[in-house]
Amino acid sequence: MITSNPRHLRGSYDVIVVGGGPAGLEAAVAAQEAGADHILVVDREPEAGGILLQCIHCGFGLHRFGEELTGPEYAQRVMKQALAHRIDIVTDAFVLDIDLQRRVKLMTREAGVSLVEARAVVLAMGARERTRAAVRIPGARPAGVFTAGMAQRLVNLYGWLPGRRVAILGSGDIGLIMARRLTLEGVEVAGVFELMPHPNGLNRNIVQCLHDFDIPLHLSTTVVEIHGHNRVEKVTVAPVDDNLRPQLERAWEVECDTLLISIGLIPENELSERLRLRMDPVTRGPVVTSAMECSLNGVFACGNVVHIHDLVDFVSAEAMLAGRSAGLFAIGAPLRPDNVRLLPGENVAYCVPHTISTEREHTVYMRTRRRLEACKLRLVAPDGRIVHEKRLRYVFPAEMVNLKLKPVILQHFHDDALRIDIVGRSAER
Amino acid sequence: MGEIVTVRYLCIGCPLGCRLEVDEDLEEHAIVEVRGFSCRRGKEYAIQEHTAPQRMVTTTVAIDKARWARLPVRTSRPAPKDKVLEICRALRTVRVSAPIASGDIIVRNVLNTGVDIIATRDMAEWAPPHNIET
Numbered sequence: 001m002i003t004s005n006p007r008h009l010r011g012s013y014d015v016i017v018v019g020g021g022p023a024g025l026e027a028a029v030a031a032q033e034a035g036a037d038h039i040l041v042v043d044r045e046p047e048a049g050g051i052l053l054q055c056i057h058c059g060f061g062l063h064r065f066g067e068e069l070t071g072p073e074y075a076q077r078v079m080k081q082a083l084a085h086r087i088d089i090v091t092d093a094f095v096l097d098i099d100l101q102r103r104v105k106l107m108t109r110e111a112g113v114s115l116v117e118a119r120a121v122v123l124a125m126g127a128r129e130r131t132r133a134a135v136r137i138p139g140a141r142p143a144g145v146f147t148a149g150m151a152q153r154l155v156n157l158y159g160w161l162p163g164r165r166v167a168i169l170g171s172g173d174i175g176l177i178m179a180r181r182l183t184l185e186g187v188e189v190a191g192v193f194e195l196m197p198h199p200n201g202l203n204r205n206i207v208q209c210l211h212d213f214d215i216p217l218h219l220s221t222t223v224v225e226i227h228g229h230n231r232v233e234k235v236t237v238a239p240v241d242d243n244l245r246p247q248l249e250r251a252w253e254v255e256c257d258t259l260l261i262s263i264g265l266i267p268e269n270e271l272s273e274r275l276r277l278r279m280d281p282v283t284r285g286p287v288v289t290s291a292m293e294c295s296l297n298g299v300f301a302c303g304n305v306v307h308i309h310d311l312v313d314f315v316s317a318e319a320m321l322a323g324r325s326a327g328l329f330a331i332g333a334p335l336r337p338d339n340v341r342l343l344p345g346e347n348v349a350y351c352v353p354h355t356i357s358t359e360r361e362h363t364v365y366m367r368t369r370r371r372l373e374a375c376k377l378r379l380v381a382p383d384g385r386i387v388h389e390k391r392l393r394y395v396f397p398a399e400m401v402n403l404k405l406k407p408v409i410l411q412h413f414h415d416d417a418l419r420i421d422i423v424g425r426s427a428e429r
Numbered sequence: 430m431g432e433i434v435t436v437r438y439l440c441i442g443c444p445l446g447c448r449l450e451v452d453e454d455l456e457e458h459a460i461v462e463v464r465g466f467s468c469r470r471g472k473e474y475a476i477q478e479h480t481a482p483q484r485m486v487t488t489t490v491a492i493d494k495a496r497w498a499r500l501p502v503r504t505s506r507p508a509p510k511d512k513v514l515e516i517c518r519a520l521r522t523v524r525v526s527a528p529i530a531s532g533d534i535i536v537r538n539v540l541n542t543g544v545d546i547i548a549t550r551d552m553a554e555w556a557p558p559h560n561i562e563t
Contacts, residue, residue, distance in 0.1 A: 072550035
């Protein structure tokens with residue numbers, strides 16, 4: 001893939017984008033289309049494109065491009081678009097710090113550490129994987145314990161197999177995809193172990209990654225000990241009770257030389273925290289307005305750094321919004337303020353953006369806490385009146401819920417907080 | 430009518446995950462009934478999956494003179510499901526050299542399936558800068 005490394009960095013840019021994954025690249029293009037001239041995207045990898053470059057499987061782009069693409073194909077389209085817009089992209093580079101005046105402390109291979117000014121900043125750092133430490137698995141600390149995404153990188157970019165016989169903890173999509181990937185490369189997959197009573201990945205991945213290759217999925221089961229001196233030799237797994245407590249008397253051992261951990265992602269917000277942006281304790285990302293602006297003026301955010309998305313297509317949509325806002329801010333165009341706060345209510349874990357305007361149309365993304373069928377999504381006013389109701393056949397924690405809000409629904413509200421509830425029939429089974 | 434067998438499938442169309450059942454007449458080799466779907470796509474999926482299941486295959490092949498050691502590839506269209514492992518095994522011996530462009534045919538008509546193997550990204554010719562250890 002072509003990566004444009006500018007020979008000389010400017011001392012100031014209209015917009016600096018931190019992170020050259022799909023969010024950063026789409027935001028950069030949108031910022032330019034909104035009128036900003038000089039835009040710099042900074043990426044720490046040797047080439048831009050982000051995690052898509054190692055996601056060699058299909059399933060990306062149906063919403064964004066109207067066809068089903070692999071990760072590298074999606075990344076390349078977004079990259080080509082950025083290059084066509086003459087966006088400066090500097091790779092092998094790192095943003096060390098951003099101060100309140102939006103001066104970006106940047107480290108590059110050629111120039112070392114420099115201070116570059118930005119009229120607007122877009123945070124698009126993405127997320128990282130939760131590790132063994134996040135779930136505190138007891139036992140030895142041998143080689144052979146990897147996060148699923150790390151194993152994906154080793155296999156798909158470097159051509160190294162992580163082991164010969166693998167157990168996988170967590171049934172998120174990355175873990176399921178890796179079960180198939182390793183099987184196709186001749187590695188034996190002993191099983192996938194999921195703490196919850198239901199799988200965390202898409203049915204499509206359950207069928208095409210596990211059933212197709214007769215890989216067993218053990219629900220309500222977790223890894224309780226890792227054994228091995230230099231290398232993983234086996235893991236102990238145990239079923240859990242209704243309170244997710246392992247029942248050690250029913251534990252059994254699984255021979256393997258590798259344990260892959262696929263237990264979720266954490267937005268990578270060290271820069272946001274240094275900027276002391278207001279954070280949402282549930283998403284662990286910054287609180288954002290409907291323009292994707294953070295609590296500090298001129299700082300915008302999009303993609304997995306804000307909340308974990310299921311589909312890159314939604315990342316693109318959010319990034320275009322953030323990039324457009326950053327571009328407008330950079331050229332001095334006023335962003336109209338929001339006047340309504342959104343509060344997650346019954347069965348809603350979080351909603352993004354955190355505020356909206358009664359004058360514009362919005363898409364609100366949210367995640368539910370439980371599996372429900374025959375549901376109603378309700379927008380509730382402070383006095384308890386239902387402002388808007390939408391029927392949904394089902395909601396699942398693993399699938400983001402989108403709500404399109406038209407100004408006409410909101411016209412009587414100003415400086416209010418509206419609550420979002422999702423009620424329905426429990427679908428736990 | 431001959432003996433009827435019931436085969437179960439999990440629908441992949443949406444997160445509802447309908448439990449599909451296909452009844453087949455073993456003598457006539459014909460589907461007699463499809464149950465458990467809650468939409469038209471579910472019924473079509475059950476029939477397709479029962480009669481001629483297909484999968485898009487994505488894997489990698491070795492590449493020389495490139496930044497990465499592996500080039501991502503896919504089948505040009507879905508391949509018969511029972512050929513998936515065999516296709517991947519055959520691709521383990523394939524080695525290409527950069528530069529490669531996305532869409533380049535890496536293997537034509539792999540294992541006589543009528544399906545080509547194509548690159549899914551550009552990979553420029555690349556040598557490690559002499560002052561950098563890789």
